Each structure stands twice: as C-alpha cells, then as structure tokens.
Amino acid sequence: MTKQHQDKLMITGLAWFVAVVIFFPLFWMLLTGFKTETEAVTTPPSLFFAPTLENYEEVMRRADYFKFAWNSIFISGVATLVSLMLAVPAAYAMAFFPTKRTKSTLLWMLSTKMLPPVGVLMPIFLLFRDMGLQDTQIGLIIVYALMNLPIVVWMLYTFFKEVPREILEAGRMDGALPKDELYHLLVPLSLPGIASTALLSIILCWNEAFWSLFLTTSDATPLTAFIASFSSPQGLFWAKLSAASTMAIAPILVFGWMSQKQLVRGLTFGAVK
Amino acid sequence: MATVSLHNIRKTFGETDVIKGVDLDIADRDFTVFVGPSGCGKSTLLRLIAGLEDITSGTLQIDGQDVGDMPPAERGLAMVFQTYALYPHMTVADNMAFSLRLAGVSKQERQAKVRDAARILQLDQLLNRKPKELSGGQRQRVAIGRAIVRSPKVFLFDEPLSNLDAALRVQMRLELTRLHERLDATMIYVTHDQVEAMTMADRIVVLQAGRIEQVGSPLELYHHPRNIFVAGFIGSPKMNFFPSEVTAAGGPTTTVTLPGGGTVAVPVEGGHLRPRDKVTVGVRPEHLICGDDGQLKGEVLVVERLGGGTFLHIEVAGGEQIVVQASGDNPARTHDRIAIQVAGETCHLFDETGKAVPRAQRHPLADAKRGGRSDG
Ligand SMILES: Nc1ncnc2c1ncn2[C@@H]1O[C@H](COP(=O)(O)OP(=O)(O)OP(=O)(O)O)[C@@H](O)[C@H]1O
Ligand SMILES: [Mg+2]
Numbered sequence: 001m002t003k004q005h006q007d008k009l010m011i012t013g014l015a016w017f018v019a020v021v022i023f024f025p026l027f028w029m030l031l032t033g034f035k036t037e038t039e040a041v042t043t044p045p046s047l048f049f050a051p052t053l054e055n056y057e058e059v060m061r062r063a064d065y066f067k068f069a070w071n072s073i074f075i076s077g078v079a080t081l082v083s084l085m086l087a088v089p090a091a092y093a094m095a096f097f098p099t100k101r102t103k104s105t106l107l108w109m110l111s112t113k114m115l116p117p118v119g120v121l122m123p124i125f126l127l128f129r130d131m132g133l134q135d136t137q138i139g140l141i142i143v144y145a146l147m148n149l150p151i152v153v154w155m156l157y158t159f160f161k162e163v164p165r166e167i168l169e170a171g172r173m174d175g176a177l178p179k180d181e182l183y184h185l186l187v188p189l190s191l192p193g194i195a196s197t198a199l200l201s202i203i204l205c206w207n208e209a210f211w212s213l214f215l216t217t218s219d220a221t222p223l224t225a226f227i228a229s230f231s232s233p234q235g236l237f238w239a240k241l242s243a244a245s246t247m248a249i250a251p252i253l254v255f256g257w258m259s260q261k262q263l264v265r266g267l268t269f270g271a272v273k
Numbered sequence: 274m275a276t277v278s279l280h281n282i283r284k285t286f287g288e289t290d291v292i293k294g295v296d297l298d299i300a301d302r303d304f305t306v307f308v309g310p311s312g313c314g315k316s317t318l319l320r321l322i323a324g325l326e327d328i329t330s331g332t333l334q335i336d337g338q339d340v341g342d343m344p345p346a347e348r349g350l351a352m353v354f355q356t357y358a359l360y361p362h363m364t365v366a367d368n369m370a371f372s373l374r375l376a377g378v379s380k381q382e383r384q385a386k387v388r389d390a391a392r393i394l395q396l397d398q399l400l401n402r403k404p405k406e407l408s409g410g411q412r413q414r415v416a417i418g419r420a421i422v423r424s425p426k427v428f429l430f431d432e433p434l435s436n437l438d439a440a441l442r443v444q445m446r447l448e449l450t451r452l453h454e455r456l457d458a459t460m461i462y463v464t465h466d467q468v469e470a471m472t473m474a475d476r477i478v479v480l481q482a483g484r485i486e487q488v489g490s491p492l493e494l495y496h497h498p499r500n501i502f503v504a505g506f507i508g509s510p511k512m513n514f515f516p517s518e519v520t521a522a523g524g525p526t527t528t529v530t531l532p533g534g535g536t537v538a539v540p541v542e543g544g545h546l547r548p549r550d551k552v553t554v555g556v557r558p559e560h561l562i563c564g565d566d567g568q569l570k571g572e573v574l575v576v577e578r579l580g581g582g583t584f585l586h587i588e589v590a591g592g593e594q595i596v597v598q599a600s601g602d603n604p605a606r607t608h609d610r611i612a613i614q615v616a617g618e619t620c621h622l623f624d625e626t627g628k629a630v631p632r633a634q635r636h637p638l639a640d641a642k643r644g645g646r647s648d649g
Contacts, residue, residue: 174419
C-alpha cells in the first residue's frame with residue numbers, strides 16, 4: 001500500500017466518522033419516532049422493535065401540521081425574497097462603487113450577528129406589541145429578513161466582486177442604467193451565487209426557533225413552534241416529539257439534499273475555482 | 274462630425290493627482306493615439322472622456338457641447354476594452370445588439386444593424402456563439418462590432434490589441450486602420466506599443482505623469498521631438514543620447530563635442546546657445562553609419578542579427594553605450610573596434626532643461642497626413 005493510498009484511506013475514514021457523529025442524533029430521532037412512548041425511554045435502548053405509526057397519528061390529530069408547514073414555507077420564502085431585494089442593490093453599490101467606509105460597513109453589519117438575540121428581545125417584543133405584529137407572518141418575515149441581511153449582503157458582495165467591472169462599464173457605455181446593469185448583467189452573471197445565498201437564507205429561516213417561539217402563538221407559527229408544542233413538562237413525550245421533529249425537518253432536509261451541489265459551490269466562495 | 278476638446282482637465286484619486294491639466298483638441302475623423310509609459314494616465318484620460326470616471330476639474334466638450342456631467346451613454350461614444358468585456362451570458366448577436374435593445378430599437382432594425390457590422394468584421398458565421406466559444410481575435414472583433422452598431426460619434430479603444438499574439442496583432446492593426454477609413458469616424462486609441470502608435474495615428478499624444486509632452490503627427494514626433502522624453506519614447510530602438518558641450522555657435526550650424534573628442538556640426542536654430550554651454554546630443558540608431566572612419570570610435574559589446582538588419586551595441590569613449598542599426602550583412606563581431614559616422618543633419622540637440630533646440634529644416638513629411646490621405 002502506498003503512502004498516498006494510506007492517506008486517502010485515513011481521510012475517507014475520518015470523513016465517515018464525522019458524518020456518522022453528525023448523523024447519529026438524526027438517525028436516533030427517526031428511530032424513536034417509530035417506537036412506543038415506553039420503548040422510547042427504556043434503558044438500554046432497543047435497536048430492534050416493532051415499528052409503529054401511532055406517534056405520527058397522534059401528532060397529526062393534535063396539531064394541524066400543514067398549517068405550520070405552510071407558515072414555514074411562506075415565511076422562509078418571502079423573508080428570503082425581501083432580504084435579496086434589499087441586499088442585491090446594497091451589495092452592487094458596495095462592490096462596484098466602494099467608498100472609504102465600505103469595508104468597515106460590511107464588518108459592522110456582520111458584527112451585528114454577534115449580538116445575542118436575547119439582547120434585543122424586549123425592544124422587539126414591545127415594537128411588535130405596539131405595531132400589532134405579534135403572531136403575524138409579516139412580523140416574522142421582517143425579523144427573519146433583517147436577521148439574515150448581513151450574511152446575505154456579505155455573500156452577494158463576495159459573488160459580485162468576481163464579476164469583472166469592465167463588463168458593467170461596457171454596459172454603461174451601451175446605455176445601461178443601474179437597474180439595467182443589475183437586471184441584464186449582474187444578476188444573470190452571478191445567478192449561481194445568488195441561488196446559493198437564497199438557499200442558505202431559506203435554511204436559516206426554516207431552522208430559526210428563538211424568535212418564532214417568542215413572537216408567534218397560533219396564527220403564524222412555523223414548524224419550529226410545532227416541534228416545541230410536543231414537549232411537555234410531564235408525562236412521556238419523547239416518541240411524539242421525535243415524530244414531530246422528523247416531520248418538521250424532513251422538507252428542508254430533502255430540499256437541502258436536492259440543492260447540495262449548489263450550496264457547497266456557493267459556500268466555498270471563490271476558493272475552489 | 275465629432276470633435277473632442279479637453280480644457281485644463283484634471284483628475285485626482287483621493288490624494289493623488291493622476292491627470293494634471295490636459296488641453297487637447299481632437300479634430301473630426303482623426304485617429305488620435307495616446308501613448309506613454311505605464312501608469313502615465315492614458316487609460317484614466319480615456320475613461321474621463323468616456324464618462325466612466327468623473328472629471329475633477331476642467332471642461333470636456335464633444336462637438337462643442339459640454340458633456341462633463343453627462344452619463345456615458347448620452348455622450349455618443351463607444352468603447353472597446355483591453356479585456357474585451359463581452360457579456361459572457363449573451364450570444365455574439367445579443368452582445369452586439371444590447372445597446373440597441375436598451376435604446377428600444379425594433380427587432381428588425383437591430384438584426385439589420387448587427388448583420389451589417391458582422392459582415393464588416395467577418396463575424397457572420399459566429400452570431401449564435403457565446404463569447405467563451407470564440408478565439409481571442411474573434412472576441413476582439415465582437416467587441417469592435419458592439420461599438421460599430423451604435424454608430425457612435427467617437428470610438429474609444431483602450432489597448433485593444435495587447436491580449437493578442439504578435440501575428441494577430443499585426444492583422445488587427447491593419448483591420449482597424451481600414452475600419453477607420455471605412456467608417457470615417459473619430460477614434461481615440463490608447464496603447465503603449467509605439468509601432469501601433471506610429472502606424473495607425475493621424476496624431477499622437479505623448480503623455481507622461483499626467484501631462485501632455487507633445488502632440489503631433491507620427492513623423493513630426495519622430496523628426497521634431499520637443500524634448501528628450503519624446504525623443505527617447507518615439508522610435509525603436511531608442512534614440513542614443515550623449516552629454517556634450519557647444520564649441521561653436523551662432524552660424525547656421527551649432528558645433529558640439531562627441532564622446533572621444535570628435536565634433537559634429539548640427540543644423541539647428543541655436544541662437545541662444547553659447548560656446549561651453551552644456552547640451553545633450555541625440556541621434557537615432559538608424560541614422561548612425563558604421564565605417565572605417567568616423568567621429569565616434571568604440572568596441573562592439575553585443576551583436577543582434579535580425580536578418581534584415583543588425584543592432585550593434587557599442588561602448589564608446591567615456592563608457593557611454595550606444596546602439597547602431599546596421600545592414601543585415603554587416604560583418605561586425607563582438608569585441609571588434611569600429612568607427613561610426615555621425616551626420617549633423619540627423620542629430621538632435623537638447624538644452625540643459627531637456628528642451629529640444631529647434632531643427633533648422635522642417636522635415637517634408639512631418640506635416641503630411643498618414644498614408645498621404647488628403648484633408649477633408
Ligand atoms: N481608481 C483608481 N484609484 C486610485 N488610483 C488610480 C485609479 N485608477 C488609476 N489610478 C492611478 O492612476 C495612474 C494612472 O493610471 P492609468 O490606468 O491611467 O495608467 P495607464 O497610462 O493606462 O497605464 P497602463 O499603460 O499600465 O495601462 C496610476 O498611477 C494608477 O495607479
Ligand atoms: Mg491603461
């Protein structure tokens with residue numbers, strides 16, 4: 001066995017190990033969803049058991065899954081659209097008409113992501129109360145869009161930087177106004193980048209739990225709230241919680257899996273050309 | 274009709290002055306070439322005219338109209354970039370039609386104009402290809418085609434040939450010259466290749482460090498450079514320079530010393546020169562003659578044979594190195610000692626500030642238009 005071969009084997013082994021470690025909780029959750037509540041808490045845990053669908057039935061009976069799912073889809077989708085609509089012109093200006101402060105503005109925007117959300121819980125709660133945004137889709141859309149805006153601007157900025165400025169200048173000579181430059185040149189040229197930015201934003205919105213739990217109660221609740229509603233302070237709930245969680249993450253998992261090429265390509269930025 | 278005039282144009286980027294006051298009038302249908310060393314501001318000047326950069330101060334007029342505050346597209350110019358800057362996601366035809374589409378020209382008219390341009394540039398067969406499916410020369414043609422379809426008042430070119438290989442460059446140079454004749458349009462062309470400048474230009478503008486050193490026809494710059502910089506920049510190989518001293522002045526010629534003690538009488542209008550004045554003598558390699566006898570003597574250091582001609586690099590007295598362009602069958606070899614004749618009529622004199630002393634006789638071709646083209 002050559003040295004190269006050995007290295008490759010080791011890296012493959014390591015990759016599998018990491019993958020299994022990451023995947024195991026998900027796998028366990030999937031299994032637990034098919035157990036009875038008592039089986040779910042026996043020790044040692046049983047790996048072989050008679051699978052049952054009773055948890056799924058119970059979950060479907062107790063809550064309107066499709067309402068939650070629709071809320072998740074709608075809120076993630078629209079929030080992503082809103083942040084793209086704000087971020088594309090912003091990133092265009094920063095990438096092609098930079099000022100002395102552009103770099104620091106970008107850093108500052110990103111630094112707002114380091115603030116723990118709890119820090120602004122009270123002000124946002126009060127704002128929502130006074131503006132009647134509590135438990136509305138539009139409320140969550142605003143919060144999600146703004147929450148992801150720094151990352152979206154930053155990613156788009158990086159993608160736009162890769163578009164040669166002469167191409168846009170040629171467009172300007174050809175009579176393109178800024179909106180034409182965006183619509184006819186920049187957006188089509190960086191479509192793969194925009195797509196992966198949108199994907200990431202959708203995933204972040206879908207998985208967001210903090211704000212959705214605080215700001216919604218029934219009408220606008222997304223799937224994260226759906227999961228939470230199955231944990232209870234007493235009684236056995238692990239199997240039902242697992243079933244609910246599986247149902248909540250299944251759509252985004254499938255979605256992510258189908259678009260993983262796009263995602264990986266986008267997330268590695270220009271590093272791999 | 275399209276004239277371009279610049280009055281006291283300045284451009285600063287932050288703290289740095291890049292264009293330091295440029296005055297220039299470009300005549301209708303002239304082919305004007307900006308040359309100068311790298312970083313002298315050629316591209317910046319072109320981009321100022323194009324409207325891609327804002328003018329810091331000064332006025333820019335096209336056809337007598339102030340265009341300083343006008344967006345690029347309204348100035349009626351078209352630009353060809355060094356990197357071609359084609360729209361990668363559009364076909365050749367769409368690339369060329371883009372400006373027309375933005376201007377709301379009907380599809381029929383667009384197609385007709387694209388077809389015309391494609392015919393001129395021999396792109397007929399390539400209209401449905403994407404830029405990445407084209408060779409460098411073809412891409413350059415598309416970039417030119419994109420400019421042609423707009424029927425601009427003025428064409429701007431920023432080193433359009435520098436990404437092409439040598440053979441293609443020569444071919445495209447000819448095509449551009451023919452295109453200029455055919456379209457009869459005003460063209461401004463930036464290059465640092467002085468062969469391009471000499472062969473294509475009606476007028477050359479020599480820039481250095483953001484200032485114009487001289488404007489003139491190619492042969493005017495060649496025969497009557499206004500200062501040492503222009504003399505050294507125009508012509509290849511470069512003009513030879515020697516430090517020298519005036520020995521006799523006042524007559525129709527001014528006699529100056531050469532390295533090694535020889536002298537040469539140069540026909541210049543040197544009325545202000547006095548004996549003992551320090552001057553610089555300049556003489557081009559192609560004007561020096563190797564022979565058995567001559568005012569300069571030296572040792573051959575390197576022989577470069579090009580077939581048709583030979584460049585002899587020679588060290589003369591005082592350690593000065595000069596280049597002589599001899600015939601292709603010159604037998605000189607390394608370490609040979611040879612003599613060089615310096616003819617006074619071919620010499621240039623520059624005073625201590627580097628300014629040229631005017632030559633007594635104006636060269637007959639210095640004021641002629643390129644290729645014997647008549648005015649009007
Ligand atoms: N956007 C800019 N910001 C700051 N400085 C600039 C900018 N553009 C150009 N410069 C500076 O202006 C000077 C002139 O640049 P320019 O591109 O016009 O030179 P050039 O004559 O075209 O050179 P080259 O032959 O290398 O293309 C350079 O010193 C360059 O560093
Ligand atoms: Mg340049």
